[in-house]
Amino acid sequence: MSRSHYQTSYAEGRALLRTREQRLLxxxxxxxxxVAPFAIPTFYVGExxxxxxxxxxxxxxxxxTGFTGQVSLGQAAxxxxxxxxxxxxLTLGLPLPLSLLAAAFTAGLAGLAVGLPAIRVSGLHxxxxxxxxxxxxxxxxxxxxxVTGGHSGLAVPDPVLFGFSLGGPLPxxxxxxxxxxxxxxxxxxxxxxxxxxxxxxxxDSEAAAQGLGIHVARTKVLAFVISAAVSGLxxxxxxxxxxxxxxxxxxxxxxxxxxxxxxIGGMGSLRGAIFGALLIGMLPSLIxxxxxxLPSRIGSQFGLELFVYGAVxxxxxxxxxxxxxxRWVRIRGALDEFPLRRRGGFRRQKAYMRSERG
Numbered sequence: 001m002s003r004s005h006y007q008t009s010y011a012e013g014r015a016l017l018r019t020r021e022q023r024l025l026x027x028x029x030x031x032x033x034x035v036a037p038f039a040i041p042t043f044y045v046g047e048x049x050x051x052x053x054x055x056x057x058x059x060x061x062x063x064x065t066g067f068t069g070q071v072s073l074g075q076a077a078x079x080x081x082x083x084x085x086x087x088x089x090l091t092l093g094l095p096l097p098l099s100l101l102a103a104a105f106t107a108g109l110a111g112l113a114v115g116l117p118a119i120r121v122s123g124l125h126x127x128x129x130x131x132x133x134x135x136x137x138x139x140x141x142x143x144x145x146x147v148t149g150g151h152s153g154l155a156v157p158d159p160v161l162f163g164f165s166l167g168g169p170l171p172x173x174x175x176x177x178x179x180x181x182x183x184x185x186x187x188x189x190x191x192x193x194x195x196x197x198x199x200x201x202x203x204d205s206e207a208a209a210q211g212l213g214i215h216v217a218r219t220k221v222l223a224f225v226i227s228a229a230v231s232g233l234x235x236x237x238x239x240x241x242x243x244x245x246x247x248x249x250x251x252x253x254x255x256x257x258x259x260x261x262x263x264i265g266g267m268g269s270l271r272g273a274i275f276g277a278l279l280i281g282m283l284p285s286l287i288x289x290x291x292x293x294l295p296s297r298i299g300s301q302f303g304l305e306l307f308v309y310g311a312v313x314x315x316x317x318x319x320x321x322x323x324x325x326x327r328w329v330r331i332r333g334a335l336d337e338f339p340l341r342r343r344g345g346f347r348r349q350k351a352y353m354r355s356e357r358g
Contacts, residue, residue, distance in 0.1 A: 016188060037173045045169045046241075051281035052176035053237045055274050056183050058261040060230030062273040063187060065262055067196070068223040069203035070118075071127045074134030075231055075258050080141060080250030082107040082232025083156075083239035084148050090157045097161070100179075100236050107232020108225045115224030119217050134255055141247040153246040156239045167240070176237055183230055187270055190226070199223055200268070260309065264316050266323025275324040283308060 017023045037045045061075050086103040094102065118129050141148045148154055158167030159175065166175050190196050198219045201209040206216050239245050257280055265276025287305055298304070320327050 033177060037170055042169050045173050047282075047285060049169070049173045049176045050238075050241055051278060052173075052180045053234050053241060054257075054261065054281045055180050055277040056176075056237070057231055057234035057258055058265065058273040058277040059183055059187055059270060060227045060234060061258045061262050062265075062268075062270060063190075063199075063230065064223050064227035065259075066267045066269065066273070067191065067199040067203060068220060069122075070220060070223060071123065072130040072227070073127045073252070073255050073259065074114075074130035074132075074137070075227075076250040076252070076254035077134040077137035078107045078110060078228040078231035079235030079238060079254065080137060080245075080247070081110050081228075082235030083245050083250070084141065084154065085232070086236035087154055087156045087239050087245065088147065090159075095161075096159050096166075100233060103236040104229040104233040107235065108229035110232075111224040111226075111228025112221065114228070115221040118224065119220045131252070131255075134250075134252065138247045138251055141250075148247065151246060151248070153244050156243050156245060159240050172240060179233065179237060183233065184270065184274075187230075191270065195219075195222070203268070260313060264312065264323055266325030269323075269325040271328075272323050272325030275328070279312070279324065280309075283312070 017026060036048070040048075057075070057079060060078070061072060064070050064072055064075075082103040085106040086099050089099040089102055090096070114130065114133050118126055121129060142151050144150070145152075158165050159172070160166065161175075164171070166172050191199070198209065198214045201212065201214055202216055202219050202223075209219075210216055235250070238249075242249065261276035261280045262273060263276070264279060265274065266272025284305060287308055291304070316323060322329075
């Protein structure tokens with residue numbers, strides 16, 4: 001018998017968790033995440049905190065690229081702005097919650113400054129504009145020694161909340177988990193609102209969105225601001241994770257990692273952003289564990305990580321262009337319809353990109 005769920009009321013359609021199974025599964029996941037740091041080694045607790053931070057940064061880029069179709073190759077610059085703002089404000093004695101909000105606000109202002117001129121271009125030109133912004137930001141951070149410490153770096157104070165230090169692996173784990181849950185909840189509600197539907201409308205067709213009364217330019221700029229603010233919050237947490245920040249920490253490599261997370265996870269899905277961050281965030285550790293098992297001529301090669309990143313990207317481009325989330329949706333649909341599933345009912349539909357229309 002099919003296990004597909006059919007809505008019977010409008011309130012049910014607006015609920016975040018629509019079925020009892022979903023509530024049980026996500027409740028079990030939350031419980032597992034709370035218990036996990038007490039059952040795993042300290043090293044993996046730190047790795048999990050880093051993955052949570054990357055999930056937040058990936059959600060920020062997904063808001064811009066996945067939901068409004070604006071490509072950004074300079075997202076790491078917003079993380080850097082948030083990190084330096086947060087470190088300076090903590091040094092001046094500002095409380096942790098206010099400092100995190102200020103980091104997100106400052107990065108959001110930077111997103112506004114970039115978004116206003118950037119809405120005049122799109123596609124490759126927009127990617128070049130954001131890349132140029134990231135390069136300029138990195139150079140400014142390297143030369144503004146009185147604020148950023150230049151290339152010598154800047155030490156980050158431990159996070160303190162109500163007199164309790166959150167600098168240890170366990171407290172910082174729960175801080176990152178709480179921030180991830182908060183950001184995810186806010187973005188889920190945003191995407192279900194009129195603003196989120198406007199984002200998707202602008203992504204699918206600007207002309208149709210304009211015809212429906214959506215202010216396209218304002219929507220694009222708002223997406224830049226929200227994306228930058230979320231990235232700034234991730235940068236503030238990343239500053240605590242590394243405890244010492246330099247301009248090189250927020251270079252092009254980090255921006256490309258975030259783009260990989262969004263593309264591999266599945267464009268246009270917050271769950272896909274989480275999936276992509278999990279995969280890309282865990283790859284370095286998995287490669288380190290696999291190196292001793294490989295032949296010495298392969299394991300000792302310089303650039304093995306880049307080769308693996310490229311292989312993963314090629315795999316998803318050729319075999320699963322909808323990303324991990326797309327594959328998850330197909331598997332879940334097949335399980336829901338079992339044993340009534342028909343092969344012809346699950347064919348991959350042609351998805352037209354903006355460049356293919358017209």
